[in-house]
Amino acid sequence: MIDLYTWTTPNGRKVSILLEELGVDYEVHPINIGQGDQKTPEFLEISPNNKIPAIVDRDNGLKLMESGAIMWYLAEKYGKFLPAGPLDRIKVMEWLMWQMGGLGPMAGQSHHYLHFNPGKAEYAEERFKAEVQRLYRVLDKQLEGQDYVCGEYTIADMACWPWVSRYEWQQIDLTDYPNVRAWYQRLLKREAVQKGYHVPKVMGEIPTG
Numbered sequence: 001m002i003d004l005y006t007w008t009t010p011n012g013r014k015v016s017i018l019l020e021e022l023g024v025d026y027e028v029h030p031i032n033i034g035q036g037d038q039k040t041p042e043f044l045e046i047s048p049n050n051k052i053p054a055i056v057d058r059d060n061g062l063k064l065m066e067s068g069a070i071m072w073y074l075a076e077k078y079g080k081f082l083p084a085g086p087l088d089r090i091k092v093m094e095w096l097m098w099q100m101g102g103l104g105p106m107a108g109q110s111h112h113y114l115h116f117n118p119g120k121a122e123y124a125e126e127r128f129k130a131e132v133q134r135l136y137r138v139l140d141k142q143l144e145g146q147d148y149v150c151g152e153y154t155i156a157d158m159a160c161w162p163w164v165s166r167y168e169w170q171q172i173d174l175t176d177y178p179n180v181r182a183w184y185q186r187l188l189k190r191e192a193v194q195k196g197y198h199v200p201k202v203m204g205e206i207p208t209g
């Protein structure tokens with residue numbers, strides 16, 4: 001049994017989507033980051049960096065923060081959504097790292113400057129908008145001729161997808177990135193993706209792309 005500490009954000013949804021795909025038992029603990037739940041001493045015991053998502057694995061007592069590490073751990077523990085071959089696995093690691101170090105942080109900044117605080121910092125708006133567009137071009141190229149980021153459906157797809165689901169906040173027109181759009185809609189059809197998106201609560205319709 002996995003305890004999932006999460007909120008309605010792309011990083012949180014990455015893990016709930018994976019848990020839904022795995023079909024394992026998990027208990028959701030909402031951490032409302034808008035009201036400061038992430039700063040309580042109890043939560044810091046689990047996630048010393050004050051951020052969601054985090055998990056506790058009741059089978060062995062492991063406490064884990066950082067969505068990429070959590071996804072890798074769960075995929076290994078349950079033996080799913082990672083390829084068998086070592087070289088194929090490292091390619092999944094590569095794209096997971098790309099999401100963790102690129103798409104997530106850059107898109108996250110674009111949400112602040114383009115969506116929540118427009119008109120406050122022209123330089124930042126231009127910088128993050130251009131960088132997010134560049135990252136979508138990279139993803140579009142990677143998806144050329146294949147249905148999933150690393151060929152087969154893996155945690156790399158589940159890591160990137162919730163960030164792309166915020167394309168409107170990033171002022172991204174998905175029709176400019178046809179491979180990304182087709183992939184986004186392909187994943188959107190999956191029941192587990194829809195269920196995981198709505199954890200810990202429903203926040204409205206999922207953008208259709």
Ligand SMILES: N[C@@H](CCC(=O)N[C@@H](CS)C(=O)NCC(=O)O)C(=O)O
Binds near residue numbers: 011050053065067100
């Ligand atoms: N690198 C971390 C980033 C986690 C992160 O930025 N979480 C945000 C929500 S998406 C958060 O908890 N923010 C609360 C805060 O910064 O106080 C991961 O991938 O898990």
